[in-house]
Amino acid sequence: MMDHSEAETPNIAYKKFTFEDNNENTQESLSVSIPEVLDPHYGMYVWPCAVVLAQYLWSQRQELRDKTVLEVILSDNAEKPLCLENCRRSCAANGLHDISVLPLTWGEVSPELTQLPQLDIILGSDVFYEPRDFEDVLLTIAYLLRKNPRAQFWTTYQERSADWSIEVLLNRWKMSCVDVDLETFDADKSELAGSSLPGNHSIDMIIITLETGDLGL
Numbered sequence: 732m733m734d735h736s737e738a739e740t741p742n743i744a745y746k747k748f749t750f751e752d753n754n755e756n757t758q759e760s761l762s763v764s765i766p767e768v769l770d771p772h773y774g775m776y777v778w779p780c781a782v783v784l785a786q787y788l789w790s791q792r793q794e795l796r797d798k799t800v801l802e803v804i805l806s807d808n809a810e811k812p813l814c815l816e817n818c819r820r821s822c823a824a825n826g827l828h829d830i831s832v833l834p835l836t837w838g839e840v841s842p843e844l845t846q847l848p849q850l851d852i853i854l855g856s857d858v859f860y861e862p863r864d865f866e867d868v869l870l871t872i873a874y875l876l877r878k879n880p881r882a883q884f885w886t887t888y889q890e891r892s893a894d895w896s897i898e899v900l901l902n903r904w905k906m907s908c909v910d911v912d913l914e915t916f917d918a919d920k921s922e923l924a925g926s927s928l929p930g931n932h933s934i935d936m937i938i939i940t941l942e943t944g945d946l947g948l
């Protein structure tokens with residue numbers, strides 16, 4: 732549960748997101764509280780892409796029940812301990828006590844990465860925002876997919892420049908990707924989960940997998 736004395740400290744503000752079912756016959760909903768800390772580091776804030784990815788998870792919740800979704804925390808390792816701390820705070824605020832928060836630096840195969848259990852789905856929101864990092868991000872994903880050949884990488888990115896592309900890198904690492912139309916999961920809106928974060932940003936959702944030839948399918 733959220734520590735209310737903490738919630739009142741000036742540097743931490745909790746953002747609440749409520750995902751609801753559009754079906755009038757069901758009343759399902761899920762509220763998530765995310766702490767944001769006043770800090771110059773990007774990892775301390777919720778980005779528009781995160782709400783869109785979360786909406787996709789919400790839309791897939793039945794299929795996800797039996798899957799292993801490992802929360803790979805995309806944070807710059809020991810250089811950003813505050814970011815990992817905020818991820819732990821975020822889990823605690825939502826009553827999630829069994830989640831491991833691990834450091835991860837894109838492009839580095841750390842001991843933590845080699846010891847991860849089997850996984851089905853890898854999530855990454857707004858990790859393609861700095862072209863010089865694209866190769867490192869994809870190297871990490873390629874490593875995880877080769878260890879888990881049937882796993883998928885679900886990711887959202889914000890179109891910040893029409894010139895950016897990951898196609899060449901995907902080919903190099905023998906991975907392919909499909910677009911998931913935002914309309915198909917009710918995310919083509921400027922307001923999602925009660926939040927106006929998506930606004931009029933141009934956000935895309937893609938699923939990256941190993942090329943099926945590599946799986947012998």
Ligand SMILES: C[S@@+](CC[C@H](N)C(=O)[O-])C[C@H]1O[C@@H](n2cnc3c(N)ncnc32)[C@H](O)[C@@H]1O
Nearest residue numbers: 773774777778781805806807835836837856857
């Ligand atoms: C634009 S923010 C997105 C944060 C969050 N995923 C979201 O969508 O709200 C980018 C994230 O990438 C992380 N990051 C930047 N460079 C990184 C690197 N070399 N290795 C791992 N993570 C990195 C930052 O720490 C930050 O958390």
